[in-house]
Amino acid sequence: MNDFEFFGNIKNAENFIDRIKDKNFLFSFVISYTETSEIPGITFAGADKDSIKYTPPADAEYLYYGNCKTIDKIPMTPDGKPTPALLTKTALESSSIPHIVINAGSKIAPQLPFIQTGLSPGKNISVSPALTSSEVSQAVNYGRIVGRTLASLTDCLIIGESIPGGTTTALAVLKAFGYKAKVSSSIPNNPVILKNQIASMALEGLDSDNPYDIIAKVGDPMIPFVTGMLSSASEINPVMLAGGTQMTAVLAFASKIGFNEKNTAIGTTCYISDDKSANFKNLVSEIADIPAIAVNPRLENSSFPGLRAFSEGFAKEGVGAGGSMIASMLKTKNDSSKFLELAEKEYYRIFTSL
Amino acid sequence: MNDFEFFGNIKNAENFIDRIKDKNFLFSFVISYTETSEIPGITFAGADKDSIKYTPPADAEYLYYGNCKTIDKIPMTPDGKPTPALLTKTALESSSIPHIVINAGSKIAPQLPFIQTGLSPGKNISVSPALTSSEVSQAVNYGRIVGRTLASLTDCLIIGESIPGGTTTALAVLKAFGYKAKVSSSIPNNPVILKNQIASMALEGLDSDNPYDIIAKVGDPMIPFVTGMLSSASEINPVMLAGGTQMTAVLAFASKIGFNEKNTAIGTTCYISDDKSANFKNLVSEIADIPAIAVNPRLENSSFPGLRAFSEGFAKEGVGAGGSMIASMLKTKNDSSKFLELAEKEYYRIFTSL
Numbered sequence: 001m002n003d004f005e006f007f008g009n010i011k012n013a014e015n016f017i018d019r020i021k022d023k024n025f026l027f028s029f030v031i032s033y034t035e036t037s038e039i040p041g042i043t044f045a046g047a048d049k050d051s052i053k054y055t056p057p058a059d060a061e062y063l064y065y066g067n068c069k070t071i072d073k074i075p076m077t078p079d080g081k082p083t084p085a086l087l088t089k090t091a092l093e094s095s096s097i098p099h100i101v102i103n104a105g106s107k108i109a110p111q112l113p114f115i116q117t118g119l120s121p122g123k124n125i126s127v128s129p130a131l132t133s134s135e136v137s138q139a140v141n142y143g144r145i146v147g148r149t150l151a152s153l154t155d156c157l158i159i160g161e162s163i164p165g166g167t168t169t170a171l172a173v174l175k176a177f178g179y180k181a182k183v184s185s186s187i188p189n190n191p192v193i194l195k196n197q198i199a200s201m202a203l204e205g206l207d208s209d210n211p212y213d214i215i216a217k218v219g220d221p222m223i224p225f226v227t228g229m230l231s232s233a234s235e236i237n238p239v240m241l242a243g244g245t246q247m248t249a250v251l252a253f254a255s256k257i258g259f260n261e262k263n264t265a266i267g268t269t270c271y272i273s274d275d276k277s278a279n280f281k282n283l284v285s286e287i288a289d290i291p292a293i294a295v296n297p298r299l300e301n302s303s304f305p306g307l308r309a310f311s312e313g314f315a316k317e318g319v320g321a322g323g324s325m326i327a328s329m330l331k332t333k334n335d336s337s338k339f340l341e342l343a344e345k346e347y348y349r350i351f352t353s354l
Numbered sequence: 355m356n357d358f359e360f361f362g363n364i365k366n367a368e369n370f371i372d373r374i375k376d377k378n379f380l381f382s383f384v385i386s387y388t389e390t391s392e393i394p395g396i397t398f399a400g401a402d403k404d405s406i407k408y409t410p411p412a413d414a415e416y417l418y419y420g421n422c423k424t425i426d427k428i429p430m431t432p433d434g435k436p437t438p439a440l441l442t443k444t445a446l447e448s449s450s451i452p453h454i455v456i457n458a459g460s461k462i463a464p465q466l467p468f469i470q471t472g473l474s475p476g477k478n479i480s481v482s483p484a485l486t487s488s489e490v491s492q493a494v495n496y497g498r499i500v501g502r503t504l505a506s507l508t509d510c511l512i513i514g515e516s517i518p519g520g521t522t523t524a525l526a527v528l529k530a531f532g533y534k535a536k537v538s539s540s541i542p543n544n545p546v547i548l549k550n551q552i553a554s555m556a557l558e559g560l561d562s563d564n565p566y567d568i569i570a571k572v573g574d575p576m577i578p579f580v581t582g583m584l585s586s587a588s589e590i591n592p593v594m595l596a597g598g599t600q601m602t603a604v605l606a607f608a609s610k611i612g613f614n615e616k617n618t619a620i621g622t623t624c625y626i627s628d629d630k631s632a633n634f635k636n637l638v639s640e641i642a643d644i645p646a647i648a649v650n651p652r653l654e655n656s657s658f659p660g661l662r663a664f665s666e667g668f669a670k671e672g673v674g675a676g677g678s679m680i681a682s683m684l685k686t687k688n689d690s691s692k693f694l695e696l697a698e699k700e701y702y703r704i705f706t707s708l
Binding site for chain 1 (some may be wrong): 380397420450452453454456457464466468469470471472496499500502503506507508647
């Protein structure tokens, strides 16, 4: 397992992997939205400003169909670098891991069967509270229901997410909980100053240290929903939070409302854990006593520039790419070079079928 | 297993039970709607005409929460006989069988997380085609996606349904496929003449024997959706269609578009299979070479009139009650007297908590 790096509670990382390596996985993909993503310069998740809201449902459609319904093309950056869902799809298909899409506040519904929660998109935290108190409670409660159901249907529940602008709301949440967070970005030149400005604006007027109030003021719908899922699912079976910065915000909220640390791990890509502009490894250890696993898919070895781009700091993670690659490699015993071969086939398929 | 009666392909019934008895079950509950239910006298699924459309979501809420959100009370007949969901809930809870709600054309969305399909309610077949051709295809395709996902998450997928007025659309579909069907009813004095009149009106002008055209003209959204689920799920794992008349219509459509008979059984209550006004047993044998299992929960032994009513011809079946009781008794090894004890506790809880 030279392709995996462990941090956080390292002893539990090995134990966690031993418990899940020959088991069944279920990948759940939570799509959501925050109007914070509409602030210019915040995200690359979409070819332009108007297309950002289509990225989460389009990623969901691509995972199911291999193409999108809501938009014409696979989501990509303005210069044509593909969505990290490409890595997720390759991982899930090569290992026959089933997946299910959950709409927890996406602005646009995906054109496929999905779990509906009725949650609304989050407001732009720089100008408004993100959610009402009752929306936060509803998100946690519905997350608990979904987490309980899905965890009882598998041996290990993987939770991925797609919420454009989500690293900025995650930053604000982490700051509000008192962590010195530096978060990653889908953009190589991480717009750190802008994100911190927005987080500071959001934190102005926050006069409560109640965790629910914090999420309502500066969070987004994904964070309380996934936290609810984690809190119930981790009581039943192992859960892998598949993501980077956003999942540390989930972990911070979960550590306030309760979850089972012994059944929880974070799975991500080395592009997150090695990100010098962020402090992911320290953050995880500070927040909770859980293991984290980073996979190195060695995409720098690809002959395709669009795949090499991930290793150069574009996208880095998203759509649960890291966690799903970890589960896939555990289930299939594929190493990173075999995985890269499969990802290149998928890359070729996408760009010749457009 | 004196509480079970086998018919259809009896040899395969025993084999089917052997394959699932020590396994994991998942109960899927498909809620839907046909405007055919608005014809006076067609259904008892609701205290009055205006409340019929709330019955499917209210049943779903009751299964999750033990009470309803969409309406104040548990669904019941005008004189207070409770929904068959009481039997389903008792069955699922006592055996810890997980369940998931699927909205396939319900007029009202349930207040809980559910699988959304975007399908519309069906039209009143006595005055209009039930669905457009593209709605039928969409229902089958989405059913296939959901069936594939859910079947891969369990050892045996149970499919129940709630569609008020559904026995009438089922009758029309069975007639259109050439079966001499006599269908059951939620009403003891089965309004046979009215149902046949409506079916005949619906069949007027049906000038195609294409199975998709038949469903579009005289069916409802539940039938093609559940047929799609069955067709993909039965390729992966055993599937139990939990219901009476409506499930024979599903079986009739499925036998045209293809499914795996070896992985399919119908599970229902003896109140359906013993119904003298219907011909359920013969119908199953005529349509497909699959086993059917009827459970006798011996509700006539109850001290509560509302439970005895099921044995007297009220409701008879619905919300997958029969199939979920069969799965529950297989998993827990409870016999019908133990089950009745649990159902009485639930009955008491409902009527003292109102």
